[in-house]
Amino acid sequence: MAVQIIDRRLSGKNKSVGNRERFIRRYRQQITEAVRRAISTRGIREIDQAENVTIPKKDISEPIFRHGQGGVRDTVHPGNREYVTGDRIERPEGGGGSGGSQASDSGEGQDDFIFTLTREEFMQLFFEDLALPRLLRTHIAENPTYKLRRSGYSQDGTPNNLAIVRSMRGALGRRIALTRGPQRELDRLKDALAVLLLQPEHDETEAADLREHIARLEKRIRKTPWLDPIDLRFRAHQKVPEPFSRAVMFCVMDVSGSMDEERKDLAKRFFILLHLFLTRHYRQVEIVFIRHHTQAAEVDEQEFFYSQESGGTVVSSALVLLEEIIRARYPAGDWNIYVAQASDGDNFSNDSGNCRTLLEDKILPLVRYYAYLQVAEEEQNLWQEYSQLLAAHPEFAMRKVAQASEIYPVFRELFRKEGVQA
Secondary structure, three states, X not given: OEEOOOOOOXXXXXXXHHHHHHHHHHXXXXXXXXXXXXXXHOOHHHOOOOEEEEEOHHHHOOOOEEOOOOOOOOOOOOOOOOOOOOOOOOOOOOOOOOOOOOOOOOOOOOOOEEEEEOHHHHHHHHHOOEOOOOOOOOEOOOOOOEEEEEEEEEOOOOHHHEOHHHHHHHHHHHHHHHHHHHHHHHHHHHHHHHHHHHXXXXXHHHHHHHHHHHHHHHHHHHOOOOOOHHHOXXXXXXXXXXXXXXXXXXXXXXXOOOOOHHHHHHHHHHHHHHHHHHHHHOXXXXXXXXXXXXXXXXXXXXXXXXXXXXXXXXOHHHHHHHHHHHHHHOOOOOOEEEEEEEEOOOOOOOOHHHXXXXXXXXXXXXXXXXXXXXXXXXXXXXXHHHHOOOOOXXXXXXXXXXXXXXXXXXXXXXXXXXXXXX
8 A cells, every 4th residue: 555645735826835835945956956047048138037947757756655565585586597595686787777768669758847936936046045245234224124122021011922931920929928928827827726626625715716717817818819910921022223234236337349249248147137136135225337438327227238339448437437426425334335347358458457456446445345247258458457456355356257158157156145155
């Protein structure tokens, strides 16, 4: 008899949420790999859509419990003329599997299992182990948000905040304090009555007085309540301002003539991933978009990703504008400042040295993290100048990509949580 235990209880619009979450946890590795493959083949506008994940049927087989015969048994199979008990049989060459790429005219096959991830599940798996590096949570806003923090106990509160153990402890202490004296007096009177009744000729009037006094004390003790409103204690909370991470991300993209459509597409893919990551994971992050050729300009999201523009290349114009915006609107003492720059590395010959100087002297001292992405394989003069900053500035990182499939791995390298393996 085979027993299969499957929880098929439904919850919320005919979706088995619990089973779905367990399935994703169980096959997280296969699903995560499918998510990474999907990113490398998607277009810019489809990068955050849902995804169909294919899992081999053999990987999702469910446990089956059977009653075994038990014990140790010797079995001789029909047609055996070659082996006797104790012989070791070598493993057949070729793996011994029954599957293969050859077609067959008999038997039944099993299709792979296709699992559809929702957009939310896809993005959660996509960004689950990423974070802004070196983020500080120290700022209190002008209009702060508050959170409740435990602050002892109070005598007033709602029933769901009632501290039962603390209330019963107080009630027991009060009852002991109120009844200890009468109980001692009661014990003394009972002993006196017992001694009196042992006398052959005792005074009935005195015995009646003792019984009456004992009855009054017992009644007094019984009337002491087990739980009084004065005993109730409620868990108290107070509102405290909650520090939060106020951060700004500067997205700086080269749109000069040397950035052809393929390179611009690589840069846009990187910035779209960054934009999705920031807007999904952080509540207090502002994003500033800067485009540049010979001149730099702050633009909105639509113009940054979709405007058609080209020209010569003076990268320092973007860095000068970047510093001006930081000084004017985002003081380093109040903001976690991040910069992501994408370029093909081609720059006006006398300008790359200026870029390195601007970064080292004016920008890197203000930022928490600066990521430079070169969307070309060949190392241009800007790459060579920036490389000189790596040794002395741990907050500076640089990577290269040459094709779309490299964008996601490089993005994860640049924004991986501290302590998470690649």
